[in-house]
Amino acid sequence: MLEMTKDTAAAGETKVSLKNLQLSFPDQSGGVKQIYQGLDLEIEKGSFTVLLGPSGCGKSTLLNIMDGLLQPNSADEILIDGEDLRDRPDLSRQMAYVFQGPRLLKWKTLAENAEFGLRGLGVQPRDRWPELMERYFAAVGLSEYMHHYPSQVSGGMQQRAAIVRAWVNEPQILLMDEPFSHLDEITAAEMRRILVDLWRAEEVHRTVVFVTHDISEAAQLATDIVMLTPAPSSICFRRKVDLPWPRHIESDEVMDLEKELRKAFAERAGVRF
Amino acid sequence: MNWSVTPKSLLLNALPVAAAVLVWWAATTYILVQPRIYPTPQGVFTELVRIFKNEGPIGEPYTHAAATLWRLTIAWGGGFVAATLLGVLAGRKKWVFDFFSYPVWIAMAVPSVVWVYIFLVVFGIEEMVPILALMILLAAPVFLGTAEGVRSTPKELLEMCDSYKIGTRQRLFHFYLPYIAPYMVANARVSFAYGIRIVLIAEVIGLPNGVGILVGYWSDSLYMAPIVAWGLLLMATGMIVDYCIFAPLQRRIRREAEPRPASKRQPSGNSRLKRA
Numbered sequence A: 001m002l003e004m005t006k007d008t009a010a011a012g013e014t015k016v017s018l019k020n021l022q023l024s025f026p027d028q029s030g031g032v033k034q035i036y037q038g039l040d041l042e043i044e045k046g047s048f049t050v051l052l053g054p055s056g057c058g059k060s061t062l063l064n065i066m067d068g069l070l071q072p073n074s075a076d077e078i079l080i081d082g083e084d085l086r087d088r089p090d091l092s093r094q095m096a097y098v099f100q101g102p103r104l105l106k107w108k109t110l111a112e113n114a115e116f117g118l119r120g121l122g123v124q125p126r127d128r129w130p131e132l133m134e135r136y137f138a139a140v141g142l143s144e145y146m147h148h149y150p151s152q153v154s155g156g157m158q159q160r161a162a163i164v165r166a167w168v169n170e171p172q173i174l175l176m177d178e179p180f181s182h183l184d185e186i187t188a189a190e191m192r193r194i195l196v197d198l199w200r201a202e203e204v205h206r207t208v209v210f211v212t213h214d215i216s217e218a219a220q221l222a223t224d225i226v227m228l229t230p231a232p233s234s235i236c237f238r239r240k241v242d243l244p245w246p247r248h249i250e251s252d253e254v255m256d257l258e259k260e261l262r263k264a265f266a267e268r269a270g271v272r273f
Numbered sequence B: 001m002n003w004s005v006t007p008k009s010l011l012l013n014a015l016p017v018a019a020a021v022l023v024w025w026a027a028t029t030y031i032l033v034q035p036r037i038y039p040t041p042q043g044v045f046t047e048l049v050r051i052f053k054n055e056g057p058i059g060e061p062y063t064h065a066a067a068t069l070w071r072l073t074i075a076w077g078g079g080f081v082a083a084t085l086l087g088v089l090a091g092r093k094k095w096v097f098d099f100f101s102y103p104v105w106i107a108m109a110v111p112s113v114v115w116v117y118i119f120l121v122v123f124g125i126e127e128m129v130p131i132l133a134l135m136i137l138l139a140a141p142v143f144l145g146t147a148e149g150v151r152s153t154p155k156e157l158l159e160m161c162d163s164y165k166i167g168t169r170q171r172l173f174h175f176y177l178p179y180i181a182p183y184m185v186a187n188a189r190v191s192f193a194y195g196i197r198i199v200l201i202a203e204v205i206g207l208p209n210g211v212g213i214l215v216g217y218w219s220d221s222l223y224m225a226p227i228v229a230w231g232l233l234l235m236a237t238g239m240i241v242d243y244c245i246f247a248p249l250q251r252r253i254r255r256e257a258e259p260r261p262a263s264k265r266q267p268s269g270n271s272r273l274k275r276a
Helices: A059-066 A089-094 A110-121 A126-139 A155-167 A185-201 A215-221 A252-269 B007-031 B041-052 B061-092 B094-109 B112-123 B128-151 B155-163 B168-206 B211-220 B225-257
Strands: A014-026 A032-044 A048-052 A077-080 A095-098 A173-177 A207-212 A224-228 A235-240
Touching (some): A014 A207, A032 A207, A032 A224, A032 A235, A048 A059, A048 A215, A059 A077, A059 A173, A077 A089, A089 A095, A095 B155, A110 B168, A126 A155, A126 A185, A155 A173, A185 A215, A207 A215, A215 A252, A224 A252, B061 B128, B061 B168, B094 B128, B112 B168, B128 B168, B168 B211, B211 B225
Parallel strands (some): A048 A207, A048 A224, A173 A207
Antiparallel strands (some): A014 A032, A014 A077, A224 A235
């Protein structure tokens, strides 16, 4: 098990680097659907990178490749901290995944679900687990519910528990695949606030790779926005975001950014909203 | 749907039994008046009292009952554990499922009495006969049920396990077994009841002791009351095991799966964190 250390590098250092990624799947008509044809992507250490793109462009697939869950047809490099994931599969233990749905085990309490992840990733030392869980359940406002079963809490609470299951491992890289897309807008807004608070609360920020197709969500969260075209995907637009937090959805800066993203989507990805 | 045990549900359970006893009494008292072949409820009750007093023609009934229960427990337990583990493996690996699919089909299709004769020829009159026959016959449906349960595991949860690098042991005990628990309990209920029948067949055919020997003895004597009494006792044993072990397990599993308000249930579970 790798020791879970916090990011210490200065901004600008590369955390994840994918080079010349090639991936295709057989499609339903018996042909081949090309997802990536030589995609290159670098993600900066400590950034909150949002991958923005239309459905089916391979955003989630990128997360699966980074986590080692899926092997591309070929790639020149899949580097995590300069080491290739294919040579060092244990590097993926530095990552934790938050999925589109909570994916909690219904026979375990929320705390036991978090413990399930801790045990799987082998986070050491084990005597820190109670403290870690107390801290992160409190951070998302679920202290009182940590010993309840998923069926006893709302969908929003379940998703918060899923965030805790990931965050409690103190991963160097947090992979988030449209984690709020199935929630109502009020709950999703609250969840975004909690997520940003968690991310900002730590002295040295973790690297977050967040997938969404929601331009407004990207504008509210990102420090770095990567826009993908429909498959076969390529990066058609990339922009650093230096807006202060909290970012209000109706603030001029956020709305201007949204406009800019919409325009880029229309002009460069051929997608209109 | 409310599946809890209520006085009304108990009454509904008891009603057909009471009706059957009444019909039985009327038929054997007024129509089939041949107590040796068609025993009355009172005659069966008298035999039950004799069994409880440990009185029998060929040894103590308690010793015979213990031999039957021992065989049943060992064979059922062994068959269940082995079939569950193999079933989990078969649910995950197609080649394991393919490898076992014909043997399982054969085990289920060939009648139990044929298996008992085959094992008697191979092993002679040994304890091994009913235990092996029972293990094979019980393992087959348990294997299939477990494998199907594992195969129905949602892809999303498996992906979550992969992402969190859940190891083999943790995956088996904390993921697969709890996930297939409803299948396992259903398998256990059916196979235990099935097992009582098979172990008796094996004892009737070729073993030196057990309830089956007593049933065979009374059958040869054309005296049915003790046979019915033993039948009732075995049925009661099955029901007690089902009522005290399997039914509460199934209720608990069902409860965990159903949404319920937090206030109605106190936190439970065995998290280390909670104890810390």
